[in-house]
Amino acid sequence: MSAKLEIRNLVKRFGGLVATNDVSFTVEPGQSIGLIGPNGAGKTTIFSQIMGEHQQSSGDILIDENEISRLSTPQRILAGVSRTYQVPRPFSDMSVAENIRVGLTPDSIWQMITRGPNPDRELELAESVGLAEEQLARLPSELSMGDLRKLEMARTLATAPRMMLLDEVFAGLTVNEIAVISKLVQSMRDDGMTFLIVSHDLKALEPLVDEAIAINQGQLIAEGSYSDVMADKAVRASYLGAE
Amino acid sequence: MGLRWHHFALWGLFAVTLFVLPEFVSRGTLRTLIFANFLAIFAISWDTLSGRTGYISFGHPFLIGIGAYTTAILTKRFDVAMEISIPIAVIATMVGGLIVLLPALRIKGSYFALVTLAMMELIYQLVQVIRPDLTGGTRGMSGLPTLTRGAVNGYYMSVSLMLAIALTTWLVMRTRLGTALSAIGMNEEAVSGSGLSVTKLKMAAFLFSAFIAGLGGAVYIHYLGSIAPRALFDINFVFTIIVAALIGGAGTTVGPIAGAFFLTFLLEYLRPYLPGAERYMVYSGLALILYMAQPKGMWELFFQGIAKFDRLGRRE
Numbered sequence: 352m353s354a355k356l357e358i359r360n361l362v363k364r365f366g367g368l369v370a371t372n373d374v375s376f377t378v379e380p381g382q383s384i385g386l387i388g389p390n391g392a393g394k395t396t397i398f399s400q401i402m403g404e405h406q407q408s409s410g411d412i413l414i415d416e417n418e419i420s421r422l423s424t425p426q427r428i429l430a431g432v433s434r435t436y437q438v439p440r441p442f443s444d445m446s447v448a449e450n451i452r453v454g455l456t457p458d459s460i461w462q463m464i465t466r467g468p469n470p471d472r473e474l475e476l477a478e479s480v481g482l483a484e485e486q487l488a489r490l491p492s493e494l495s496m497g498d499l500r501k502l503e504m505a506r507t508l509a510t511a512p513r514m515m516l517l518d519e520v521f522a523g524l525t526v527n528e529i530a531v532i533s534k535l536v537q538s539m540r541d542d543g544m545t546f547l548i549v550s551h552d553l554k555a556l557e558p559l560v561d562e563a564i565a566i567n568q569g570q571l572i573a574e575g576s577y578s579d580v581m582a583d584k585a586v587r588a589s590y591l592g593a594e
Numbered sequence: 595m596g597l598r599w600h601h602f603a604l605w606g607l608f609a610v611t612l613f614v615l616p617e618f619v620s621r622g623t624l625r626t627l628i629f630a631n632f633l634a635i636f637a638i639s640w641d642t643l644s645g646r647t648g649y650i651s652f653g654h655p656f657l658i659g660i661g662a663y664t665t666a667i668l669t670k671r672f673d674v675a676m677e678i679s680i681p682i683a684v685i686a687t688m689v690g691g692l693i694v695l696l697p698a699l700r701i702k703g704s705y706f707a708l709v710t711l712a713m714m715e716l717i718y719q720l721v722q723v724i725r726p727d728l729t730g731g732t733r734g735m736s737g738l739p740t741l742t743r744g745a746v747n748g749y750y751m752s753v754s755l756m757l758a759i760a761l762t763t764w765l766v767m768r769t770r771l772g773t774a775l776s777a778i779g780m781n782e783e784a785v786s787g788s789g790l791s792v793t794k795l796k797m798a799a800f801l802f803s804a805f806i807a808g809l810g811g812a813v814y815i816h817y818l819g820s821i822a823p824r825a826l827f828d829i830n831f832v833f834t835i836i837v838a839a840l841i842g843g844a845g846t847t848v849g850p851i852a853g854a855f856f857l858t859f860l861l862e863y864l865r866p867y868l869p870g871a872e873r874y875m876v877y878s879g880l881a882l883i884l885y886m887a888q889p890k891g892m893w894e895l896f897f898q899g900i901a902k903f904d905r906l907g908r909r910e
């Protein structure tokens with residue numbers, strides 16, 4: 352069930368800037384890896400390449416041993432990988448339920464027309480991320496940052512991923528909200544979901560990951576157990592240098 | 595889904611009102627209403643593509659033109675019966691439009707608008723230059739077979755077609771297809787990030803839009819009995835379609851209808867005072883003011899009005 356992700360010699364150039372510089376790593380099925388690095392290190396750019404929103408300059412991306420670089424974003428989602436966005440931009444004129452509905456919709460025009468939505472499933476997903484039933488009819492503009500992140504999680508979960516890429520899911524959240532999301536991630540890990548998690552909130556990240564990868568200026572600088580990576584000199588220097 | 599009896603009651607009421615109207619209004623008004631019905635069809639067509647997905651088309655006369663010219667040429671030059679030529683015209687609009695505009699659907703924002711505008715100009719030039727013996731050149735064609743005789747019949751035909759298209763569109767847009775199309779207008783990246791092929795969705799919206807435009811265009815010229823390229827490929831005509839959809843309420847089905855009726859009558863009543871193109875300035879200004887007051891259109895204004903009324907009522 353769980354998906355495996357393998358990245359080989361990934362390079363992404365934006366003009367003269369090398370945002371991803373020869374990065375390779377593997378996330379084993381069911382494993383959870385923390386991806387850390389200072390602002391502008393290139394974390395989000397790696398996510399965008401895995402999802403096909405940006406095409407890499409060179410290198411390979413494999414899901415379950417299959418090269419996915421030529422697939423479109425929806426095809427990659429079908430292959431089992433899905434992401435959340437660092438800045439939640441929900442469908443602004445749609446209710447919470449409709450936002451989740453888009454994630455649940457099959458990629459077939461015919462089925463979109465002939466098969467109605469599944470309100471039970473929408474509610475189930477909303478509740479699984481800690482949104483309340485009475486919030487389903489709300490507009491995103493009426494939600495707190497925490498609830499927007501939960502909605503982002505629910506929409507992503509709706510695509511039935513086997514691997515999730517979480518980009519700063521804890522940013523702007525209260526302690527209680529962090530606890531809710533953490534618990535959700537933990538229970539999904541128990542169910543075998545593979546994770547790659549980006550977070551500046553290292554305290555929240557630590558209990559959620561088996562291992563960590565640190566990048567700086569597009570390059571992988573450390574990899575291994577969470578405590579080893581955090582103790583790494585280069586990692587400490589990169590954080591100090593940036594902040 | 596989410597269909598309630600009162601939805602159908604409202605549609606029924608709307609239909610009945612439109613159907614008894616000829617009993618109460620003059621012939622002249624009836625002809626204006628006929629034009630309003632066709633404008634409503636074109637505005638709905640525009641809205642299914644542009645109002646929902648946010649890809650603004652300036653080229654709808656291009657689509658309407660393919661439908662209109664196909665059936666005009668088939669009936670006039672080749673004596674094909676309208677029952678056959680109209681369906682062919684609709685298919686030609688969908689296929690022809692797709693071939694030309696498919697590349698344009700891959701580009702974003704204002705470029706799409708520009709390309710569609712260029713298409714309209716292109717077909718206008720083509721119609722005049724290539725085979726004027728078929729198209730009638732600059733003067734167009736007259737003496738085409740008509741579907742109805744007299745204003746009353748013409749009115750019933752146009753109203754039936756408009757209602758059928760409106761109801762179908764309304765039903766389709768209430769499905770998850772409608773939701774997905776609106777989502778494109780809000781955040782295209784998140785739509786593909788939700789596993790939906792945006793290109794496929796845009797193509798579906800386009801085909802739906804072209805179907806309505808082709809059908810509307812074909813039937814319209816068989817109501818008029820003539821086709822005049824200068825009126826059809828007039829920039830004012832595109833603006834009238836777009837403004838109708840926008841002031842009525844883009845992204846809804848009833849909005850474009852309301853906008854089309856409002857605009858048609860506005861233009862008609864302004865005619866004695868401003869016989870020339872100045873009329874269009876007046877309505878553009880008015881549309882702008884309305885749009886600034888409520889970007890979601892008159893329909894939204896109407897709903898807000900009801901809500902306010904409701905609150906007032908409850909306070910007493």
Ligand SMILES: Nc1ncnc2c1ncn2[C@@H]1O[C@H](COP(=O)(O)OP(=O)(O)OP(=O)(O)O)[C@@H](O)[C@H]1O
Binds near residue numbers: 368392437
């Ligand atoms: N579309 C783009 N075009 C040009 N440069 C880009 C683009 N996207 C990102 N970059 C650059 O690539 C580098 C890496 O950006 P990225 O967003 O991946 O960093 P990040 O690690 O996610 O940072 P943060 O912690 O602030 O989210 C930055 O220097 C950024 O300015």
Ligand SMILES: [Mg+2]
Binds near residue numbers: 394395396437518
């Ligand atoms: Mg980032």
